[in-house]
Amino acid sequence: MNRRQIWLTLITLTLFALVPPLTSIFGQPFYVDLMARIMIFALAAISLDFILGHGGMVSFGHAAYMGIGAYTVGIFSYYGIDNGFIQFPLAIAAAALIGLIFGALSLRTSGVYFIMITLAFAQMLYFLAISLEEFGGDDGMAASRSKFAGLIDLNDSNQFYYLVLACLALMLFILHRLVQSRFGMVIRACRTNEKRMQALGFQTYRYKLTAFVIAASMCGLSGALFANLNEFVSPDAMHWTRSGEIMIMVIMGGIGTLIGPVLGATGFLLLEEYLPEWMEMFMTDAGEHWAIVMGPILIVIVLFGRGGIHALFARKWLARGNGHG
Amino acid sequence: MVEPVLRMEGLCKSFGSLIATDDLHLDIAQGEIHAIIGPNGAGKTTLVAQISGELRPDRGRISFAGREITRLSVAARSALGLARSFQITSIFPDFTALDNVALAVQAHAGHSFRFWRPAHGDAALRQPAGEVLERIGLGARANEPAANLSHGEQRQLEIAMALATEPSLLLLDEPMAGMGRDESARMVALLQSVKGRLTIVLIEHDMDAVFALADRITVLVYGRAIATGRPEEIRANAAVRAAYLGTENASLDSAADANA
Incomplete structure (x- = not known):
């Protein structure tokens, strides 16, 4: 991450931090939940960006780990254990364990096969969740918000919001360090030329698997937060279209930039939220066909906006820099 | 003769009906620059892949520094001190x-x-x-x-x-590939500067470079080593000259003259 990305990250996080006071001034508390949702997906997106953008591992089943995190919270809640100090670490651990198993098998393949096998594993979990009648099957189940006794009260939407923001900021910082460490150098170089890395003496499989598990566990955290936000978990959280959405956020924001996917998640979810409304303005009942407009927007971004939203900022700042010089 | 650094015994590798390595026996001595030459399709690339560990031979064994490495991974061989360069430039751009x-x-x-x-x-x-x-x-x-x-x-x-x-052994897969005359000369000087400190197996088409650098040369044709010897022996070898007919023959001669 270069200096520009660090500034962009700090500015973005500051803007996120300003959301609760601003919405209370304008009397629009609804936005706090929307922005919390955006940050939760941003968390999932940066974890995917770590292995996809920096490690070159195109995991098409990332929603699975979000689902594992969500279901861990949901199942504990179902059995009356709503202690967050138990739920959250176990949600992360469960996602890490599943990531270890899926990763260990998937990473024996590469290219299209890797994409397909990660997708297949995620779908497996999706259908497993549907078959669990005890936990609501298809319909999902309710989950009460986690209790962090004496620390914060998640039933207060502002406190919940700042917990999500703190998680996002912490994970951005951790990934930022990770990418630049010795470990990060290995992961990034594997993306460019894994064969060369092996010839240099790196046992690349171990490093890639470790990165995969780190990403899965971070995504598990986002899932635990997601269950808290909705007070509900359902198999939909793991459906392959969800994995696709997370990947679109990464691509839309800018692969391999960390802060890019945060912007991508913001853009994607805001569009998803407001596109139907805007379309209603032009034509009655057009709103439900919002995907017809969303699709072309995504295609245009992928075709012409190489580097995503992040590149947009980068280019602008670059131009200004030249102006001074 | 001292124990060779790298030894290949009865190495065989075929792809379908194509025999790329055919019962190859080869010893690489400590500290030498050993060039492996041969016309296109002689099986040089397949041999490099087997030494470096990318390909498993169908039969035969490879030992390095007194240890059998036939079944070791690429990374494990590198850890033992076997380094390689790639024919296609493999750096991190x-x-x-x-x-x-x-x-x-x-x-x-x-x-x-x-x-x-x-x-x-x-x-x-x-x-x-x-x-x-x-x-x-x-x-x-x-x-x-x-x-x-x-x-x-x-x-x-x-x-x-x-x-x-x-590394203790450097496996160079056409280091002069795509180079101009000056660049080649610089590379030859570079390899000469490390000569003696480590063993080098050199796969190369540039005959000037091969004859300038090599202590010994092995000629590979259809996966077989048809000759191994000092440069002047290889130059005089009738079977080698037969394998390098036409223009390749000329380049062998000119290299011989240049180094005479």
């Missing part, structure tokens, strides 16, 4: 020249499960990497992204990465 070499140093500086300290400020990697770059003549280009280096410089960087792993 987004990284600077120094980063590239530092990565090679890192490969042999213990495990890389170090998650927190930035690798860029790590003197334990940067300093040895800088020294290798200086030695190889790329010191001034250290902070240049590798993509910006000229083709010749990239080939040098490739060698620098191999050297930075402090």
